[in-house]
Amino acid sequence: MLRPLIFCIALAVPGLSFAQERATDPEIEAVISGQMQAFRDSDVESAFDFAAPGIQSLFRTPQNFGTMVEQGYPMVWRPGQVSFGELREEAGQLWQEVLVQDSRGIVHVLDYEMREVDGAWRIGGVRILDQQGFAA
Template identity: 45%
Template sequence: MKQLILVVLILVGLGVKNVRAEGDTPGMQPRNAMEQAIAGQIAAFRADDFATAFAFAAPKIQGAFGDAANFGAMVRGGYSVMLNPADMQFLARRVEGGILWQRVLYRDIHGGIHIFDYEMIEGVNGWLIGAVVPVAQPKVSA
């Protein structure tokens, strides 16, 4: 019986969660601790609080950037859609090569779509973000 309940919870957790970013990020309602970590980092970005956003990064990311200011500069330069997305959706989660990935779709303020895979690492105090990798999108011809 416990196994059946676990399977149902996993299947429910793999569904798509739409998150509107109108107003403040606290309107987001992530379904689990992993999504809460990502949503928490986005909330910190929206508040221009890179120290809090940096706290959601795994130790290897923190080591690579050294401090919140360097981390913030990287986000502003290469991941600006995450600073104030118009919309975001939690998509599929998968395990690949022993690594847990959470896919997230962002819509920017101009309607552009941006998809990223988040490497999620379970830390002592909860989930941390180990990497964020842009997902190549197919070219659409008119």
């Protein structure tokens, strides 16, 4: 299944770009938190609204998008505890690190690509970062 490739439109090649840490951004954190709350509530229409136009075009309907997230990203579909790591610029893109605890207590480290669309932040893709999964 191509879930990481499909969900993460903007691919980055590790080691080829300079990453610069930025201050936290409450608006970016609110967008990610809002989408996760929508998934918790099984409100795929609202969750779809937080996605950037490229993601929306790719999946065409909130239901298609919701199915992909439910099957490929269960830690996002039904997130437990969520905390935010660094916000950084990498190759001209903003990436927000997010730690998400799943239903088994395993913490997953995700990178959310954030895109500004008409003056508002939207989620342009998500990638799961390599880690040594650990229990909370």
